[in-house]
Amino acid sequence: MRKFLLYSSALAVFGLSGGVVEAACIQTPTCSSLGYTSTSSCTGGTKCPFGNYWNCDSVNKITELTNKITELEKIIEEIKQNSSSNSDILSNCTIGDILYSDMSCDPNVVSGKTPIGVIFDVTNKLAIGLGESSSSLHWSDDHFSVPGLSDISSSSVAKTDWQGKNNTRVVLEYCKAKGESCPAFEYVNSYMTEGTQAGDWYLPAMGELNAIRDNRDMLDITLGKIGGTKLSPNDYWSSSQFYTKEAWKLGFYSGNATYEYKDYAYDVRPVIDYGDWANSSAGDEEDSSQTCDVGDIFYSDKTCSADVVSGKTPIGVVFDTTNRLIVGLEQSHQYWSYPDSFNVPGVDNIKDSTLARADLDGKKNTSTILAYCKTKGKSCPAFEYVNSYKTEGTKAGDWYLPSMGELYAIYGNKGVLNVALGKIVATKFSADYYWSSSEYSDSYAWVLVFSNGNVDNYVHKDGNTFYVRPVMQY
Numbered sequence: 001m002r003k004f005l006l007y008s009s010a011l012a013v014f015g016l017s018g019g020v021v022e023a024a025c026i027q028t029p030t031c032s033s034l035g036y037t038s039t040s041s042c043t044g045g046t047k048c049p050f051g052n053y054w055n056c057d058s059v060n061k062i063t064e065l066t067n068k069i070t071e072l073e074k075i076i077e078e079i080k081q082n083s084s085s086n087s088d089i090l091s092n093c094t095i096g097d098i099l100y101s102d103m104s105c106d107p108n109v110v111s112g113k114t115p116i117g118v119i120f121d122v123t124n125k126l127a128i129g130l131g132e133s134s135s136s137l138h139w140s141d142d143h144f145s146v147p148g149l150s151d152i153s154s155s156s157v158a159k160t161d162w163q164g165k166n167n168t169r170v171v172l173e174y175c176k177a178k179g180e181s182c183p184a185f186e187y188v189n190s191y192m193t194e195g196t197q198a199g200d201w202y203l204p205a206m207g208e209l210n211a212i213r214d215n216r217d218m219l220d221i222t223l224g225k226i227g228g229t230k231l232s233p234n235d236y237w238s239s240s241q242f243y244t245k246e247a248w249k250l251g252f253y254s255g256n257a258t259y260e261y262k263d264y265a266y267d268v269r270p271v272i273d274y275g276d277w278a279n280s281s282a283g284d285e286e287d288s289s290q291t292c293d294v295g296d297i298f299y300s301d302k303t304c305s306a307d308v309v310s311g312k313t314p315i316g317v318v319f320d321t322t323n324r325l326i327v328g329l330e331q332s333h334q335y336w337s338y339p340d341s342f343n344v345p346g347v348d349n350i351k352d353s354t355l356a357r358a359d360l361d362g363k364k365n366t367s368t369i370l371a372y373c374k375t376k377g378k379s380c381p382a383f384e385y386v387n388s389y390k391t392e393g394t395k396a397g398d399w400y401l402p403s404m405g406e407l408y409a410i411y412g413n414k415g416v417l418n419v420a421l422g423k424i425v426a427t428k429f430s431a432d433y434y435w436s437s438s439e440y441s442d443s444y445a446w447v448l449v450f451s452n453g454n455v456d457n458y459v460h461k462d463g464n465t466f467y468v469r470p471v472m473q474y
Helices: 002-013 018-024 057-084 086-090 164-178 183-190 206-214 216-226 274-287 353-357 362-376 381-388 404-412 414-423
Strands: 098-100 115-121 126-129 235-241 246-251 257-261 271-273 297-299 314-320 325-328 332-334 433-439 445-449 466-468 471-473
Touching (some): 098 216, 115 216, 164 183, 206 235, 314 404, 314 414, 332 381, 353 404, 362 433, 381 433, 381 466, 404 414
Parallel strands (some): 433 466
Antiparallel strands (some): 126 271
16 A cells, blocks of 8 residues: 555656556555565464465574474484494304404495404403404414413313403503514504504404304304305414413314424414404594593593592592503402302413403403303302493493403502592401402402512402402593
């Protein structure tokens, strides 16, 4: 109506007659042409002056933006869940699954993904590499005993050795320090794939190698799907030591475990602990710039500092920067096992205190012992305590009972650790006995006396309650 009056006034000014005015009138605009398109009212909208229509553009845009934000939040949450639970995703793997470089597993070939291994043990989360040495390799080019490596004198005991990762590390460190050549270990240590790096793979121990052979048919089928090198019927070196001159090998045709001179050449197949790989890779992404010192306070946000930081929650104290280990703020008196003692297959019976102090595999010891106790219905209070221990930023299962080597490192830094524990009003180490996860026999386990550093093995697993202190890799 307003536009009609304006046009009439304008024409009258120019002296045009009423008839002309009537002929020059235009049609009233529609609501839709003015942007009023909604058939129902909307909060914040305006109503069309010529009809019952509303302009809701501004409201629609806000709603659209809100929906997009909600969708974005869902995507971000999904990314967080995927990136923070690599080990949880890999817990759904089965023997014979393909292990991919993106830390996933699947029984089938997945287009666009890169296979790097085949899973042969889901309990310990182990996979074999797709390749092996193109020619047979020496265990070592010379004969020598490796200190810190158990001498295993029988094939049945050798097949219970699942410490390949630790064996490989000990052998490589010794060979490097002594200038010795250890081709089998150098090969697996340099082996890498997309998503893994040198040092992630190792030479399997006899127990691990025997598990590979037990699942050989299934593994070979998967290897055939992805173009990997199938397992041969030949003899394969393990990382298990027999004595000074010999090491254990396994015949993949016969299944016989025999020992042979270390300077003989046999096949070598790399293995990876994909649980540790997933966790360490996630840790590298989050904390690659984080540098801690022994005695630093470790916080729930995965940072560390020498002094108390206001507003942050301490969860541990750093005692080993090489292996990135922290000790928990609490401890408890527990039996190693109760009400009886027993031997745990897969955990070395270490008979020498020097070898016990070289055991740095507390995490593997703890997982192996817990799995055995659960399967056999046994009670292992020390291990159940550390496995249930949790803090802000950590969960049950993140912590473990230190091996004798790790416990000895704690004792060596006891003074500086107690200073840090005092700053945050946590439980200091006492001059008392502490259990390790290192086993001596079916009846005894290794303990460390924190008053004098003595290493003792003649202690019944079910006869004494000693201190238990949880440890975690950060």
